[in-house]
Amino acid sequence: MIAVAAGTNRIDPYLIPALDGVAYGLLVFVAASGLVFCFGVANILNLAHGTLYAIGGYTAAALLDGGWASLALALTVGVLAAAAAGVLLAGLLTPIATGNHLTQALLTFGVALAGGSLLVAGFGPDDPQVRVPAALDGSVAVAGHRYAAYRLVFIVVAALIAAALYLVVRRTRAGMLVRAAVGDPEMVACLGVSPARIRAGVLAAAGALAGAAGVLGAPIIGPGTDTADTVLLLSLVVVVLGGLGSMAGTLLAALAIGEIQTLGVALLPSAAPFLLFAAMAAVLAVRARGLAARWRTT
Amino acid sequence: MRDEVIRWARAAVAVLVLAGLVVAPWVVDDYTTAILARTLALALVGVSVALLTGVAGMPTLGQTAPYAAGAYASAVLGSRISDVGVVQVAVAAGAGAVLAALTVPLVVHARGVIILMITLAIGELVVTVLGRWRSVTGGTDGLAGIPAVRPFWGLPALATDQARYLYTLVVVATLVGAVLLLLRTRAGLLLRAGRDDETRLRASGHRVPLQVSGAHVAAGAIAGAAGSLLVVAQQYISPADFGFDTSALLLLGVVIGGTASVGGALVGAALVIAARDWLFGVLPGQAPLVLGALFVATVYLLPSGVTRARGRLRPVTVPPTHQDAPAAREHATVPELRP
Amino acid sequence: MTPLLSAQDVRVRYGALTALDGVDLAIHDGQRHALIGPNGAGKTTLLNVIAGATTPQRGAVRLDGRDIGRLGPAARARRGINRIHQRPAVFSTLTATENIVVAALPRVIARRRWWPGERRRAAQHRAGPLLDQMGLADVAAVPAGHLAHGQRRQLEIAMALAGRPRLLLLDEPAAGLSATEVGRLVDLLRALPRAVAVLLVEHRLDLVYALSDTVTVLRDGQTLAAGTPDEIRTSPLVRQAYADGVA
16 A cells, blocks of 8 residues: 555656646547548638637637536537538638638638637637536545546546547448548549538538537636637647548547646646647657658659 | 830839838838838748748748747847847848758648648747747747847947838848849749649659758748848847738738749738738727738639739649649648658 | 660559559660550559659669669659650740750759859750750740640650650650651651660550560550560561550
8 A cells, every 4th residue: 555655656746737638638639630620621721720619618608607507508509609600611711712722721811810809809808717517616536636527527528529539430421431531632522512512511510529629628728819829729730740641640649739738848847848849850750761761762 | 025014114113112112211200110120021021931832832831930030049149149230130040041941851741731731830839939938038028128230340230210121121122132033043943843843843853852941941041031130120029929820911911922923922921911010000909800801802802812813823832734733742741741 | 785774573553453463674775665555554654663653562673783663753863764744744834945954954964063053054055956856946935834735745855855864764755746746756756866765655556666676565564575566566466455455
C-alpha cells in the first residue's frame, strides 16, 4: 500500500493535467473531425469552422441553467444552429467553381469575420459564463484528487461520440462513400449527385460536429471573442499532424495536442510557447526519410 | 501596337502613383501619414504573398509568420543593439528568411488547399508563440518604446512621421524594384513555368523542390524586411499586428490585384488594408461585419482578380489547359500528411 | 557493347491489372527503335518506366550500364533522357521561345556559366533555330496556351530536342498533326544527330517503318516479337495481334 502511494505521489502533480489533456484532446478531436470531413470530402478549407464551434458555445451559455433538460435543449439547438450555418455557408459557396480553393477559402473567411461579429452583437462582447448541470457541478475523487465531475463525464461522452463516428465511417454505406471520397476525389463526381448537394451535406455534418463540440465543450473552451480562432488553429494543427488518411491519426493528433496544451505546459512551463511547433517538427522528422528520398531523386 | 499603348499607360500610371506617394506626406496630416507608412509595409508583404501565390503557384495564408519574425527581430535589435535602418532591414530580412527556411520542409511538397492550411497553421502558431514568449516579445502587450531609427550610419534619427514615411517608401520601392528584376531573370521564368506545369518542369530536368524552397525563402526575406518597416512606421508592435485576418486580407488584396502581378499585388493589398483601416475608423462596432460582407461581395465580383479579364494571367492553382494534372498532384500530396 | 539504355524484366502492376509482365528492352546509341502493339499493351507504361514517371515493382533500368531505377524524372532528364507526352505538355502562360529556354536550361552549355544571364542567353540561342525547324518562328512570342494543338505538339518536340537528349522518348508524336506537320516531323526526326537514340511509340505503321530500324511488339504487357521492320511486317504473329487489336 505504501509503495503504491509513493508511486502515485511521484506522478501525482501530473495526473490532473494529464486527465485535462484527455478531455481537451477529445474536444479538439470532435471539433477537428468536422474540419477533416469538410477538407477530405469536399476539399474545402473552411476558415469559418471555428465560428461554427462558437455558435454551439454561445448557445450553451445562453440556454444552460443548471438542469439536465436545458443541456438537452442546448445540445439540440446548438447542433441544429451550427448545421444550419454550415448549409448557409454551402449555399454561399455554390456560385464559386469547384476547385477554386483560394476563392473558397477567402469566402469562408469573410463569413467567419461577419459571423463572429454577429455573435458578439447578439451575445455581447464579454465572455459569457457557462453553467453546467447542477449534478455535475461538483468534483469527484480520482486517485485521491478532486477532479471536476463535468470533465470526467465529458471524457466519457466525447469518447462515445468518437466511437460512434468510427462506427459510422467504418460500417455504414455513407461512411464507405466518405472514405472513398477522401481516397479518390474524382469518385464523388462519378456518383451522379450534384456537387452542391454534397457540399451542403458535408458542411451540415461538419457544422453539427462543431456545434456539438461547442455545446459540450463550452465549460472547457468557452465561448468568447477568441474562441473561433483558437478552435480553428487547434483543428488545423490536428489536420497537419494527423493527416486526412485515418480517423486514428486524427484522434492521436488531437490527444497529443491536448496533452501538449495541458501536461506539456505543466512539465515544461518555460518551453510552453514552442511545444506545438515542436510537435509539428517532430512529425516532420518521422516523415523525413520519405521526403529526403524525394529530394535526392528530383 | 495595342500592347505598346497599354505598356505606356501602365508606366505612366506607375509614375503618377509614385509621384503621388512622394508628395503625400505634405498633403495629408501626420496621423494619415503614419497609417500610409504602415500600409506600405503591408503592401510589401502583399508582394511576397503574390510571389508565392501567383508566381510560384503556392497560395499562402502564412506570410505573417516571416513578417512577424522580421518585425520582432528588428524591434529587439533596435532597442538593444543598433538603430541603423539598413542593419535592421537586413537583420529582419534574415530573420524572415530563416523562419521561412525552417518551414520549407512543411510546404515544399504540399500544393493547393493543403498548402493554404499548412501556412495558416504556421502563421497562427507564430502568433501564439509571440503571445506567450513574454521575455522577448513582451507577450500580448507587445513591444513599445523602440528608439527612432537612423537610415544609415551618421544620418540623423527619423523624428517625424513624414521622415519615417519617406524612409519606408524608399525601402519598399527598392525592394519592389529588386523583386521585379529578379522576376526577369532565369529564376522568375522557372517559377512561372513551375506554376504552369510542375510535372513538365521536372520532365525537363529541373530541380523543382529546390526552386520552390528558394522562392519560399526569398518571399520570407521580403516579408521580414516589411516587418522592420512596420516597426519604423508604428513604433510599436504586438501579436495583433500579425493575426490571421491580416493574412486573409493580404491574400484577398493579392487576388484582387491579379495574383501574379507585383504592381497589382501592391495596389490590391494597399486598397484592402486601407478599406479595413477606414472601416474601423468610421464604424468601430460593425467593422468586422461590414468587412466580412465586403469579403464575400469581392469574392463574387472578382473570382480571380481583375487582371484576368485581360486574359494575360491564369487562375491561381489550376491553369485551364491542365485541369486534371494539378488536381492529381494535389491529391498525391494528401498521403504525405500522414505520419 | 553496353547498350545506351537497357530495361530488364520490368514488371508493373496497377492493382489487379498487370501492365508490364517481364519486358526486356535494349537501345543502343543512335538506334531508332519503335514500340508497337494494340491498345493496353503497355507501351506508354514502358515509356513511363524509362522516363522515371512510374516505378516498376520488379526489374532494372540502366543507362550506360548504371542502374537509374532510383532516379526521378528530373534526374533522368539531366542525364539525357527526354520525352514528349501523349497529350502535349507545354507551359501555357510562357511564350513558345520561353518554353524552349526553360527546356534547354538544365543541359545548356555556356562558356561563362556563372556569369549572370549567360546560361539564359545560351538557352535563347538554341530556341531560334529549333523554332525555325519546327515551323514555329511566326508564333515565337505567343503564349503556348494560345497555340493550336498541332503547334503545341511541335513545340513539345522542340523542347525535348532543346534538352540535348541522348535518348528521345516519343509517345505518339504524330497524333493530332496535319499531313504537312507529319511530313515536317519525319524530316526532323530523320535529321536528328546520328548519336541520338529514339524510342518511338506509334500507331501509324507507315511512320514506324519510315523512321525505325528496329521494332518491338508488345501485347498484354509482354514482348510478342522483336526485329527489323521487314521481319515485323511479315510476321504472322504480329498480323494476328493486330487483327484483334488496332488496325
